[in-house]
Amino acid sequence: MRPRRGGPGLKVAATGQRASAASLARPPAFRGSFRAAPATLAAHSVSAGPFSIRPTAVAVPSDAEDVQTLITWAARQGTPVVPRGGASGLPAGNVGAWLAVDLVPGLGEIGNVDLTTGTLRCGAGAGAATVARVASRAGLAFPPLPSSAERCTIGGMVANNAAGARSFRHGATREWLAALDVVWPDGSRSSIEAGPDTAPTWSRELAADLSARLGGTVQDHGWPRVRKNSSGYALDRFLPGGDALQLMVGSEGTLGIVVGATLRLTPQPEERGVLLVGLPFLDSIPSASSAAAEANASACELFGRRLLDMAGLAVDPLVRDAAQGAAAVVLLEVEGDPGQVESGLAILKRWADEEGVGSVAATDEEGQERLWKIRHAASPLIARTAERGRRSTQFIEDSVVPVAAVPNYLRGVSDILERAGTEAVIFGHAGDGNIHVNPLMDLRALDRRTRVRTILEETVALVVGLGGTLSGEHGDGRVRAPFVDRIWSPELVSVFREVKERLDPDGLMNPGVILPLPGQDPLEGLWAD
Structure with a gap:
């Protein structure tokens, strides 16, 4: 794959093209299913969020080679594609009015854990929770699992740079990837490894061009100083070294389709301990985060007052002393060997005592599960x-x-x-x-x-x-894409567009995600069902 210089730009953005179902005949040599039946279109028009957009057809590749066949055909036909994983995404990044590509059935393979390197190779359609269970049987963990792990896929986690409750210590998905297998917009395919030292030539050249165009660092141009980010393209990780893997992570299928990943794993902690703390004032939240950092906590979670009321925590005998009258509750977790857990909990308890707030601790498995249930009960409530x-x-x-x-x-x-x-x-x-x-x-x-x-x-x-x-x-999905120029500086948005146009010059990969199409309505498809 080689990015084009001075390509024709975003054709979809310029023309708003949308192929009719009748014009999308089955691609030659494509072995997977290719359908436009109403029931199939309806099933692929929705995801976990409140947005519904009907595709023109649905392709289900049989394997990674079939993805190549499909994307090569789409590039020649000028057919935009919308990659889909487990449909657990919320901001409409996995629904769109073009050809939906369902990656789950044909890309669900999971390899064996390599104990020498502490890695595991799997397909993009592999279920995240299933991968975690395979790792667990080898005594290892995949830390960035989100709360939707039973529904989401590894490909979806890569696409969104997903994270879960333990991101406070362990970071998001991008920290746990050794390599990605990618089908590019022209149908070519290659593996990219983590780190600038292994970056392909095209990636280093692209990073050099973008750095020269930008001038200075991304921070010089107003890159937000936040601990996490899954908005825009990851220029802070890509420049200046040209780490192609970092550019792909969080790109939401707009630069290519991830068909496989090699995951980094870590040993399961010996023990964990949890402390739930009621905060009478919201202004105590930064202090809680500082205490969590001092304790090397794995999680620092927040539950607002409305959720506390819905969960009935004010009358729960386990936590009512901490939750009663609280403006919010934080759940803090430490992990490691017994000494590390004891030390971490002591730091957190000392902080809670200094703040003069109620707390509840749990070091046994049953007690921890009861406290974590508050977090896991949020969606059902x-x-x-x-x-x-x-x-x-x-x-x-x-x-x-x-x-x-x-x-x-x-x-x-x-x-x-x-x-x-x-x-x-x-x-x-x-x-x-x-x-x-x-x-x-x-x-x-x-x-x-x-x-x-x-x-x-x-x-x-x-x-x-x-x-x-x-x-x-x-x-960003489609709902946040129209606000890209409100969040990011003009210089950074210009480089985002350059990335898109160089890697996907015809604008066929998930158009309208991250970067908006002309006149795009952020509420397109809202409550369309």
Whole structure:
């Protein structure tokens, strides 16, 4: 694969082309299924988020070579493609009005753990939780597992740079990749390894060109100073060395299709310990994060007041002393050998005592499971609100701000929601400044779309003012792409576009994701079902 210089630009962006189902005949030599039956299109028009966009056809490749055949054909035909994994994504990055490519059935293989290198090779369609179980049987772990691990795929995790509760210590997916197997927009295929020392020539040349064009570092041009980010292209990791793997991670299928990955694994910790702490004031959240860092904690999670009420924690005999009257609760976890867990918990307990706040500790497996259930119960509790005419609507669900700004972000979001006459369930990764806000929208309200648009616009302005981005682990998708030039400086957006045009000059790979199409509506497909 060699990026084109001065290519024709984003053809889809320029023409808004969309092939009809009738014009998409089965590609020659393609061995997988290729269908446009109404039921098939309907099944691939939805994902875990509130957006629904009907594709024109659905291709299900039989294996990686079949993906090559399909993409080579699509490039020649000028057919845009939308890669899909487990459909667990929220911001509409895996739905679109073109050819849907379902990577799960044909790319689910999982290799054996290589104990010498501590790695595991798998297909992009492999289930994340299944991979973790294979690693666990070898005494190893894959730390960035998200809460959707039972539904998401490794390819989806790579596409979004996904992360989970333990990202505070272990980081996101990009930290745990040794190599990627990629089918590029022209149908060629290659393996790229982590690190600039192994970067292919084209990647080093591209990085040199972009660095010269940008001038200075990305930080010089306003790169947000946040702990996590899954918005835009990862220029902070790609420049200046040209690590092609880092550029691909988080690119949401817009630069190529990941068909396989070699994962880095780590030994399972001997023990874990959990401390749940009630915070009477939101301003204590940065202090909690600092204590977690001092204790080398693996997790620093946040549960907002609304979630506490829905979970009934104020009357739960295990946690009521900590949760009663709290503005929020943080769950802190430490891991390692017995001495490290004991030391870490002691640091956290000392901090809680100094703050004068209630806490509950658990070092046994049963007690830890009970405390973690609060976090895992968030989604089912939110789903129950649909029974009362409200629906959790994920469109501001993944913003990330500097940790010191989290209290102001929470207060700002609360004000925005109050003006819109609604409320939200709030939880997330406090130690990373990555907060999940799930507005509970009244579907009976005639102005519901107007309210969503207002909440979204005002939240974007809030995040910009606090120096954050709109995604910490879910990706931009289609809902956040139209705000790229609000979050990022003109210089950085220009380089984002250069990356896209050099690697996908015809604009056929997941158009409208990360970078918007002309006139793109962030609420396209909202509640279309």
